Amino acid sequence: MKKLIFMLFVTTIIITSLACDDQVNPKTDFRELYALNCVIKGDTSLQVATISRAYDVNGFDPLSNTADPFIKGAKIKLTYHGTGEVFFFRDTTLIRTDNSRYTSPMSYYYIKNFRPTYESPVSIEAVLPNGKVLSAKSTVLFISRFAIENRSYTIPSTTTGKYLGFSWTAATPSVKDEKIYYVPELIIKYAKIQGGTPIELQKKVPLYYISGENGEFPLYPSIQSNITSVNFDTLTIRRSLEEISAGDANKQNYIIRNAVFRLIITDKNLAVYYAAQKTFLDEFSVRVTQPEFTNINGGLGIFGTLNSTYINVPIKPEYIVKYGYKAF
Known part of the structure; x- marks a missing residue:
């Protein structure tokens, strides 16, 4: 809907x-x-x-x-x-x-x-x-639903580094001179308990934040052709999790499901x-x-x-509870 x-x-x-x-x-x-x-x-x-x-x-x-x-x-x-x-x-x-x-x-x-x-x-x-x-x-x-590289993606990442990176195989159009444009996105799925009922919600994760005259603002992936990878700053992922309950002291009202990496063409x-x-x-x-x-x-x-195609990205339960949230 x-x-x-x-x-x-x-x-x-x-x-x-x-x-x-x-x-x-x-x-x-x-x-x-x-x-x-x-x-x-x-x-x-x-x-x-x-x-x-x-x-x-x-x-x-x-x-x-x-x-x-x-x-x-x-x-x-x-x-x-x-x-x-x-x-x-x-x-x-x-x-x-x-x-x-x-x-x-x-x-x-x-x-x-x-x-x-x-x-x-x-x-x-x-x-x-x-x-x-x-x-x-x-x-x-x-x-193809197998376009995204098959790796053990998790949050936090099991590999050391500043970024959580995703790669995919470029689609090859059969129509001459037809270009394919990519829009990658990382989404955190969660539920907020309201009146005893969990309301399903989602939070889109920016690549990173940029400082401006009026403070910081998020920068999301732009649409591009001829790209086969994207990197999300791990600090931005952490900030996105924190923003889910911004201003709400009762963190136990939030249930973190998982994350999804979606690739749109x-x-x-x-x-x-x-x-x-x-x-x-x-x-x-x-x-x-x-x-x-x-x-x-x-x-x-x-x-x-x-x-589009997508893969699930598990969020480790021990990482979720650090924010005071419930793990699904």
């Missing part, structure tokens, strides 16, 4: 930027523009798409709009060219967790039975109720959005603030692909 909400967040960001951008001045040359957003994931069979329109406002504040810009009634077709299969999206709604702006349920389109199993071209076409057509192409990428389309924003993509929510950043024919938005 969390992943789905992050994907639906795409539409709000894009449409808000349209209302703000000089090219779409709400006081002069407003144009009817549409944004299609869909990221095909190779690690799930649920695929989600959204379509929204640009909107005008009275004044200059795009956030003053309270009418949901989502476009209903569109016909969206996804073609997996490797097999020739064609899938049609259905529409549904989701209860909003935040009703401060839009009070209606959150709408989206979905396919629940498509999980690409190997590398192949893929395309999407959306026909809007007014006849407008939005389309795009990409390539579904494949990564993306196509060029998604990588361009990622790099352009220079921001960490939590579950690959895509922040698009410039209308020209699009690979959608006939409109705006993004159609990209990603895949």
Whole structure:
């Protein structure tokens, strides 16, 4: 559910930027523009798409709009060219967790039975109720579940040194000139007991912290091509564990499960959005603030692909209890 909400967040960001951008001045040359957003994931069979329109406002504040810009009634077709299969999206709604702006349920389109199993071209076409057509192409990428080097990873590391390092075998695309981009991440999984019930949570670990004018801030792995390893500072891992219960004196309310190293691969389309924003993509929510950043024919938005694999990284119980936490 969390992943789905992050994907639906795409539409709000894009449409808000349209209302703000000089090219779409709400006081002069407003144009009817549409944004299609869909990221095909190779690690799930649920695929989600959204379509929204640009909107005008009275004044200059795009956030003053309270009418949901989502476009209903569109016909969206996804073609997996490797097999020739064609899938049609259905529409549904989701209860909003935040009703401060839009009070209606959150709408989206979905396919629940498509999980690409190997590398192949893929395309999407959306026909809007007014006849407008939005389309795009990409390539579904494949990564082996054995890509990450098989070593006895633990926290703390059994090897001496300042870093916990992970390595993997580079994926080799079959499409000529196709680049694969990597996003590695280390996640600590834990539970916080609230009202007697454990609530499952997770903490993403930065590579390290950087000092700035307003204090230190975390630096997470950036998206890159042609990389096959990453190192996480052991002091940063320790700090991340401490931050889990920051400000809470009752450390026994926390149960540390384990850590997970996840390796995400993306196509060029998604990588361009990622790099352009220079921001960490939590579950690959895509922040698009410039209308020209699009690979959608006939409109705006993004159609990209990603895949992932992971390994579990045990956290030693004796290390966990040093922080006052419970070990799973």
